[in-house]
Amino acid sequence: MAPAKKSDQEISAEFTSYYLQRATQEFAEDLDKVRAADDFKNDALQILVSALQQGTALFSPEEQRRIVTAAPLEDPSKK
Template sequence: MAATTRQEFTAFYLQRTTQEFAEDLDKVRAADDFKADSVPFLVHALQQGTELYSARDQERVVRPAAAKMAAADEDVDMVEPTAVANDEEEQNADAVAIGKKEKTDKKERKEKCKKKKKTTSG
Protein backbone atom coordinates (compact mmCIF):
# COMPACT_ATOMS: atom_id res chain seq x y z
CA MET A 1 0.00 0.00 0.00
CA ALA A 2 1.32 3.41 -0.89
CA ALA A 3 2.29 5.76 1.89
CA THR A 4 -0.10 8.37 0.53
CA THR A 5 -3.03 5.97 0.84
CA ARG A 6 -2.11 5.29 4.45
CA GLN A 7 -1.78 9.02 5.14
CA GLU A 8 -5.09 9.79 3.44
CA PHE A 9 -6.84 7.02 5.37
CA THR A 10 -5.32 8.21 8.64
CA ALA A 11 -6.53 11.76 7.96
CA PHE A 12 -10.00 10.45 7.08
CA TYR A 13 -10.07 8.19 10.15
CA LEU A 14 -9.03 10.99 12.50
CA GLN A 15 -11.64 13.32 11.04
CA ARG A 16 -14.44 10.76 11.46
CA THR A 17 -13.27 9.69 14.91
CA THR A 18 -13.12 13.24 16.21
CA GLN A 19 -16.59 13.92 14.78
CA GLU A 20 -18.06 10.79 16.37
CA PHE A 21 -16.39 11.30 19.74
CA ALA A 22 -16.50 15.11 19.84
CA GLU A 23 -18.30 15.30 23.19
CA ASP A 24 -15.98 12.79 24.84
CA LEU A 25 -12.90 14.53 23.46
CA ASP A 26 -14.19 17.87 24.76
CA LYS A 27 -14.53 16.31 28.22
CA VAL A 28 -10.97 14.99 28.04
CA ARG A 29 -9.62 18.38 26.97
CA ALA A 30 -11.59 20.12 29.72
CA ALA A 31 -10.20 17.83 32.42
CA ASP A 32 -8.00 19.48 35.05
CA ASP A 33 -5.07 17.17 34.38
CA PHE A 34 -5.10 17.64 30.58
CA LYS A 35 -2.12 19.67 29.41
CA ALA A 36 -1.11 21.05 26.02
CA ASP A 37 1.66 18.47 25.73
CA SER A 38 -0.99 15.74 26.02
CA VAL A 39 -2.37 16.57 22.55
CA PRO A 40 0.27 14.61 20.58
CA PHE A 41 -0.30 11.63 22.88
CA LEU A 42 -4.06 11.80 22.31
CA VAL A 43 -3.64 12.11 18.53
CA HIS A 44 -1.23 9.15 18.49
CA ALA A 45 -3.69 7.07 20.49
CA LEU A 46 -6.47 7.88 18.03
CA GLN A 47 -4.21 7.12 15.05
CA GLN A 48 -3.58 3.63 16.36
CA GLY A 49 -7.17 2.80 15.51
CA THR A 50 -6.20 2.77 11.83
CA GLU A 51 -4.22 -0.42 12.46
CA LEU A 52 -7.52 -2.27 12.86
CA TYR A 53 -8.13 -1.90 9.12
CA SER A 54 -6.32 -3.92 6.47
CA ALA A 55 -4.45 -2.24 3.65
CA ARG A 56 -7.21 -3.36 1.31
CA ASP A 57 -9.93 -1.78 3.47
CA GLN A 58 -7.97 1.45 3.71
CA GLU A 59 -7.59 1.48 -0.06
CA ARG A 60 -11.36 0.97 -0.50
CA VAL A 61 -12.11 3.92 1.76
CA VAL A 62 -9.59 6.26 0.18
CA ARG A 63 -10.15 5.23 -3.42
CA PRO A 64 -13.68 3.87 -3.72
CA ALA A 65 -13.79 3.97 -7.53
CA ALA A 66 -10.52 2.05 -7.85
CA ALA A 67 -11.74 -0.43 -5.27
CA LYS A 68 -14.93 -1.03 -7.25
CA MET A 69 -12.90 -1.79 -10.35
CA ALA A 70 -10.64 -4.14 -8.39
CA ALA A 71 -13.65 -5.87 -6.89
CA ALA A 72 -15.13 -6.33 -10.35
CA ASP A 73 -11.99 -8.22 -11.37
CA GLU A 74 -12.33 -10.71 -8.51
CA ASP A 75 -14.15 -14.00 -8.88
CA VAL A 76 -17.62 -13.47 -7.51
CA ASP A 77 -20.49 -15.92 -7.19
CA MET A 78 -23.40 -14.53 -9.12
CA VAL A 79 -26.84 -14.89 -7.58
CA GLU A 80 -30.11 -14.36 -9.34
CA PRO A 81 -31.67 -11.12 -8.02
CA THR A 82 -35.07 -12.79 -7.68
CA ALA A 83 -33.56 -15.60 -5.64
CA VAL A 84 -32.01 -13.09 -3.28
CA ALA A 85 -35.28 -11.19 -3.01
CA ASN A 86 -37.17 -14.40 -2.32
CA ASP A 87 -34.65 -15.43 0.33
CA GLU A 88 -34.97 -12.05 2.02
CA GLU A 89 -38.76 -12.26 1.91
CA GLU A 90 -38.65 -15.76 3.40
CA GLN A 91 -36.26 -14.63 6.12
CA ASN A 92 -38.49 -11.67 6.94
CA ALA A 93 -41.56 -13.92 7.04
CA ASP A 94 -39.69 -16.36 9.29
CA ALA A 95 -38.68 -13.54 11.62
CA VAL A 96 -42.28 -12.32 11.84
CA ALA A 97 -43.51 -15.85 12.50
CA ILE A 98 -40.90 -16.34 15.23
CA GLY A 99 -41.89 -13.03 16.81
CA LYS A 100 -45.56 -14.04 16.82
CA LYS A 101 -44.71 -17.44 18.27
CA GLU A 102 -42.66 -15.83 21.05
CA LYS A 103 -45.57 -13.51 21.90
CA THR A 104 -47.99 -16.44 21.94
CA ASP A 105 -45.65 -18.45 24.18
CA LYS A 106 -45.32 -15.50 26.52
CA LYS A 107 -49.10 -15.12 26.79
CA GLU A 108 -49.50 -18.82 27.49
CA ARG A 109 -46.91 -18.67 30.28
CA LYS A 110 -48.70 -15.67 31.82
CA GLU A 111 -52.03 -17.48 31.74
CA LYS A 112 -50.49 -20.56 33.39
CA CYS A 113 -49.03 -18.38 36.13
CA LYS A 114 -52.43 -16.75 36.71
CA LYS A 115 -54.11 -20.16 36.93
CA LYS A 116 -51.50 -21.37 39.43
CA LYS A 117 -51.99 -18.28 41.57
CA LYS A 118 -55.77 -18.78 41.56
CA THR A 119 -55.53 -22.43 42.55
CA THR A 120 -52.93 -21.86 45.29
CA SER A 121 -54.63 -18.78 46.76
CA GLY A 122 -58.15 -20.19 46.73
Protein backbone atom coordinates (compact mmCIF):
# COMPACT_ATOMS: atom_id res chain seq x y z
CA MET A 1 0.00 0.00 0.00
CA ALA A 2 1.42 3.42 -1.01
CA PRO A 3 1.88 6.04 1.70
CA ALA A 4 -0.62 8.90 1.72
CA LYS A 5 0.45 11.89 -0.31
CA LYS A 6 1.44 14.80 1.91
CA SER A 7 -0.35 18.12 1.59
CA ASP A 8 1.46 21.18 0.28
CA GLN A 9 1.39 22.58 3.83
CA GLU A 10 3.05 19.46 5.25
CA ILE A 11 5.68 19.53 2.50
CA SER A 12 6.33 23.23 3.09
CA ALA A 13 6.78 22.70 6.83
CA GLU A 14 9.14 19.76 6.30
CA PHE A 15 11.07 21.64 3.62
CA THR A 16 11.46 24.70 5.86
CA SER A 17 12.80 22.52 8.66
CA TYR A 18 15.18 20.75 6.27
CA TYR A 19 16.29 24.02 4.67
CA LEU A 20 17.00 25.70 8.03
CA GLN A 21 18.88 22.65 9.25
CA ARG A 22 21.08 22.63 6.15
CA ALA A 23 21.58 26.42 6.16
CA THR A 24 22.65 26.47 9.80
CA GLN A 25 25.06 23.60 9.16
CA GLU A 26 26.57 25.28 6.11
CA PHE A 27 26.83 28.72 7.71
CA ALA A 28 27.60 27.61 11.28
CA GLU A 29 30.85 29.58 11.58
CA ASP A 30 29.34 32.75 10.13
CA LEU A 31 26.26 32.47 12.34
CA ASP A 32 28.45 32.04 15.41
CA LYS A 33 30.35 35.21 14.48
CA VAL A 34 27.10 37.15 14.06
CA ARG A 35 25.75 35.90 17.40
CA ALA A 36 29.04 36.75 19.15
CA ALA A 37 29.05 40.34 17.85
CA ASP A 38 28.83 43.05 20.50
CA ASP A 39 25.75 44.60 18.90
CA PHE A 40 23.80 41.33 18.57
CA LYS A 41 20.79 41.37 20.88
CA ASN A 42 18.53 38.45 21.82
CA ASP A 43 15.59 39.96 19.93
CA ALA A 44 17.72 39.87 16.77
CA LEU A 45 17.63 36.07 16.81
CA GLN A 46 14.04 36.00 15.51
CA ILE A 47 15.03 38.40 12.72
CA LEU A 48 17.94 36.15 11.80
CA VAL A 49 15.73 33.05 11.72
CA SER A 50 13.13 34.90 9.64
CA ALA A 51 15.81 36.02 7.19
CA LEU A 52 17.04 32.45 6.80
CA GLN A 53 13.47 31.18 6.30
CA GLN A 54 12.95 33.62 3.45
CA GLY A 55 15.40 31.52 1.43
CA THR A 56 12.71 28.86 1.11
CA ALA A 57 10.79 31.20 -1.22
CA LEU A 58 13.44 30.50 -3.86
CA PHE A 59 12.02 26.99 -4.26
CA SER A 60 8.73 26.23 -6.00
CA PRO A 61 6.23 23.90 -4.31
CA GLU A 62 7.20 21.22 -6.84
CA GLU A 63 10.90 21.59 -5.99
CA GLN A 64 10.13 21.49 -2.28
CA ARG A 65 8.11 18.29 -2.72
CA ARG A 66 10.89 16.70 -4.79
CA ILE A 67 13.54 17.60 -2.21
CA VAL A 68 11.46 16.49 0.80
CA THR A 69 10.53 13.17 -0.79
CA ALA A 70 14.09 12.49 -2.04
CA ALA A 71 16.14 13.72 0.92
CA PRO A 72 16.62 11.53 3.95
CA LEU A 73 15.41 14.06 6.51
CA GLU A 74 17.49 13.96 9.65
CA ASP A 75 15.86 13.90 13.05
CA PRO A 76 17.63 16.70 14.99
CA SER A 77 16.84 14.93 18.28
CA LYS A 78 19.14 12.07 17.25
CA LYS A 79 22.27 14.24 17.18
